[in-house]
Amino acid sequence: MQATSTVDRPEVPPASTKSRSFRRAFADVREAWAHRELWGHLGWQDIKQRYRRSVIGPLWITISMATTALALGLLYSTLLGTPIDTFLPYVTVGFIIWNFILGCVIEGTDVFIVNEGLIKHLPAPITIHVMRMVWRQVLFLLHNLVVYVIVLAIFFTALDKPYQMTPNGPMNPGLSWEIVLAIPGLVLLALNAVWVALLFGVISTRFRDIPPVVNSFINLVFFMTPIVWDASILTKVTGGGDMGWRMLVAELNPVYHFVEIVRAPLLGHTVDWHHWAIVGGFTVVGWFAALVILRNYRARVSYWV
Template structure:
């Protein structure tokens, strides 16, 4: 009888679901479920930075206050603005910008900075994004003390209708519209999360991204109406700056800042800022979730 071969072929490996939408959404759900962990780590980051300091995290407030005061006084003189309305404008803009800057710059480094934890702990990678964003929220709350102080000083100038110089728009002044700053900042946090998630994943693969972003973000600061207003564009061009104002509108940072700054200062609300930010939120999260779906499992190898 002729012998027959009994060698069995190796079984095919089970199909991996590492690149499935369910795993991507599960990563975010599990990270949110462990909020006590990333909230504690974010607070510890703040405490560790100012360990053995006499006044601790208050240095954050002092640094922001001195910077806003210096820039407000300088640019109010350069642009011929009333300090009572322009200093709050610069202060609030700078506080919001500092939050955006932290999410973008630290977001590119979020997984690289947590290399040790990622390689040792089997945890959702979204935890590190939430930890970083929560840390930026805590910094924002510290800086908000400066806004409260400035508001107390210049409340009489901001509590009734007023104009920013070089602007034809009358602002209604502080009122119940200030409450819109709460959902506006929540939207800012949601956007900061997708920015950190998307840029963080890309930066682990391409290490040139963090220095490129750090260099480019400085240019964006000067192109964004923070220490100047869109009305100044019309002044320097003798009233013919309409196309320059349109260029400023193309800067997405302007819309992110304005949805929070306008209610905090009692400015006239322009709803197109909300539309732009809402559209960017949808597009940004679509890109971030796609990156999370396709490359979540590779982050631990790339860092």
């Protein structure tokens, strides 16, 4: 019997490496989008199930948002010495956007863990579970926008003309046709929510310490983000003087830019171009990182959950 050398044998890659391709990663996202009727229906059912047997149902979302925005708007407008007719809409819109970001990040970290049964028994792209979660948060956002409409109707006369958020702050032009810029801002928020949930969801499935770490860190992000305070106060110092370097507290916070591209058009503020540039950069880099994770570990999620 003639012995054959292992060197001459063609090397066969392990089966697990065959699925590691960007083609399959893109296919997972593409197939998930093709099943949008499925995750769209499931996301709507999640909300109906949460408020099952409730008298007013999802309106509790709107009531909760309204009471929180009203309480904090009244409190911080007094503490900061800002007019309530312009500061309350500012806080309201900030909270609406923040709740969407918060929900996507918190639920995104365990999006695959809570769907363990479906992942193991339903042969479907794992991105479907992310789409379902993001769609559910979009529905929450649409419910909360009712509060913005009510606040806008009440304080429209104050927002329809040039105004200042703080006594020494910059002059805002007021509401105009630029309010439509909030639509692409919301689209970018949703696009980034998908890659954030994909990235953190896969990592959290492997390392279960990630969700509690994110839950603890997210509270710090809230207080460091201009939501209940205006970013312009960072440049003001008692006794005068320019302390523009303090704006780095806000500028180095990526959440600030995501909030601003939606909040500024809705309140009649000028949206600086650098907010769009930074959000666009995060969108490209974030999706690339998510696709890399999806390429390498998509097939392992069913074993980790």
